[in-house]
Amino acid sequence: MTFWRPDPALIRRPAYLSLAEQIARAIHDGRLESGARLPTHRRMADDLKLSVQTVSRAYEELIRRGLISGEIGRGSFVQTQRKEPDPPYLPERLGEVIDLSILKPVCEPMHLEKMKQALGWLSENLTSSAALSFRPNVVFPRHRAIAADWLRGCGLEVSPQNISITNGATAGMTVALMSVAPPGSIVATEAIGHHTLIPLATYLGFDLEGLAIDDEGMIPEALDEACRKSPIRAVFVQPSVINPTATLMGSVRRSQIAEVARRHDIAIIENDVLGPLVQDRAPPMAYFAPERTLYVTSFTKIVVPGLRVGYLVAPDRYVAAVANRHLVSNWMATPMVVEIASRWVADGTAMELVRWQREALRRRHEIATEMLGGVGYLAHRDSLHIWLPLPDQRTEEGFVSQARLQGVAIAPGVSFRISQGEWQPAVRISLGSTTEGELRAGLGVVAKLLLGDPELLLLAI
Incomplete structure (x- = not known):
């Protein structure tokens, strides 16, 4: 078969993630077969007019996902047989990504100060x-x-x-x-x-x-x-x-x-x-x-x-x-x-922090209502997240990937799928894992993607 090559015209910022998504889609679609050897970092960089560092980060992302393996002295190879399932959230927070994928409570400097005080008390008692x-x-x-x-x-x-x-x-x-x-x-x-x-x-x-x-x-x-x-x-x-x-x-x-x-x-x-x-x-x-x-x-x-x-x-x-x-x-x-x-x-500190969390989450739900106005989603005023069913013609993989390309991480619904019956694509969005400003910005990206042309989403990946 003819070896598949990424299309430089489809590279978006951040470039390393866009390149990783192109390669991942080619692997999932079968255009890159298991065992296929990828070009060296330098060859790929020259072909796409990217820096070697950018290509290296893209390959590292694919290794993290379990899609390729790197062998010293031999190169990078496609491996489609994953040994472990991917978590629905980012294993680590990347600096340029608004992470709405991991389910966390709202945290502020006050929480760190409380823990410091508790550790001080513990050292004495x-x-x-x-x-x-x-x-x-x-x-x-x-x-x-x-x-x-x-x-x-x-x-x-x-x-x-x-x-x-x-x-x-x-x-x-x-x-x-x-x-x-x-x-x-x-x-x-x-x-x-x-x-x-x-x-x-x-x-x-x-x-x-x-x-x-x-x-x-x-x-x-x-x-x-x-x-x-x-x-x-x-x-x-x-x-x-x-x-x-x-x-x-x-x-x-x-x-x-x-x-x-x-x-x-x-x-x-x-x-x-x-x-x-x-x-x-x-x-x-x-x-x-x-x-x-x-x-x-x-x-x-x-x-x-x-x-x-x-x-x-x-x-x-x-x-x-x-x-x-x-x-x-x-x-x-x-x-x-x-x-x-x-x-x-x-x-009483634990219950005090529970009450604080409840109020903080309700403010986050107000932001979600404001930013996703008119969009049907499932939530409870005391939940740490919302569940967003995707409209027709939207795929989870495409929607999650496009959000990542625009700097927002969300969790694909299929990660929570137990039954193999009828399935409506959806995503889970955490409300507590970022600041209110980042949440507003991240939900703004999600809202724009929902209103955009689904064909454009597919072409951009």
């Missing part, structure tokens, strides 16, 4: 057990009692003995899945769900079944049918606006899901990482089915990202399994960070 002990039961009894107080604010009355303190929600979620979904089992979840579930299913050896959703989330009848047709062992749900479509499940729906789980004797894993941030919500799923729900919450998305502490509540039947799997996968949460979390819960 560090206990010997926090610094020296290997035994979770020695370190955490007091912290579990404080955790029970926090969980009361989330709508749960639980014994400290049923609480495991984890290094954030991801650790809690992983331990919960390990405890109820052995290799070869099936876990049901929302058709558009948690992006981490997809690789976790591969790593832990269970299968995922994506179920139909509506404007309240998972449909109970879909869960009931799946349980009758397949040996479902657990259902993973995100009922309180942290799910990609930002839906809030009401009390009746939660009760119905709990009843289906009880009827088929399956476990429920509830991801509630926003906890008390979401006002006027129904009680957690764990309230409706406490005997079978493993409840996960954390501080990272509602207080400050560096406070990587979470709580995993397990019913009596799973306490031993959770404790054992937490020990082998994490041993225990980092005691010194837990000390800060417990102090902030006890003195």
Whole structure:
């Protein structure tokens, strides 16, 4: 076959990213086959009238995406077989990009100052057990009692003995899945769900079944049918606006899901990482089915990202399994960070920062309404993001790539796709990961792209 070459007429700023997108599209379309050798950095630079540094950055971007490999002394080669799935967000923030891809709370200098003060307090009050002990039961009894107080604010009355303190929600979620979904089992979840579930299913050896959703989330009848047709062992749900479509499940729906789980004797894993941030919500799923729900919450998305502490509540039947799997996968949460979390819960700082976050997010939603006026999207006033279905003739890949070419990173909806059923292209846009000014500018780019000619989008890639 004739070797494909990038078109210099299609290079846009930033040039390295535009070049990387051209090569990526050629790989995806099959114009560059697996194993094909790319020109040297200098040859490509001469052909396109670019600097060698620009071509080097483009190749580095393609290596990061897993599309090419660089071999010292041999050159750069196309590799279409990716070993790991791409995350929906940028792994690192590039200086010239407005990053609306990663889900973060709003952060200001005040948050850093709070952490500095907490670390100063810790240096004066560090206990010997926090610094020296290997035994979770020695370190955490007091912290579990404080955790029970926090969980009361989330709508749960639980014994400290049923609480495991984890290094954030991801650790809690992983331990919960390990405890109820052995290799070869099936876990049901929302058709558009948690992006981490997809690789976790591969790593832990269970299968995922994506179920139909509506404007309240998972449909109970879909869960009931799946349980009758397949040996479902657990259902993973995100009922309180942290799910990609930002839906809030009401009390009746939660009760119905709990009843289906009880009827088929399956476990429920509830991801509630926003906890008390979401006002006027129904009680957690764990309230409706406490005997079978493993409840996960954390501080990272509602207080400050560096406070990587979470709580995993397990019913009596799973306490031993959770404790054992937490020990082998994490041993225990980092005691010194837990000390800060417990102090902030006890003195009211954590809830103060939750209230601040709620108000900051609502201002961000006002900006989204202003900048995307007339555009249909899904959101909740307390969500960290919006879900934007794309109009007809728009592809996710093209839309996300064109936004990147114009300096804005957004997350493709397909990263959250669990079900292989009918699919409407969409993107997830984080509202908390930038300043208000950057958010306004980034949403302005998105709005212009939506109003532009889709044919021009395809030609520019």
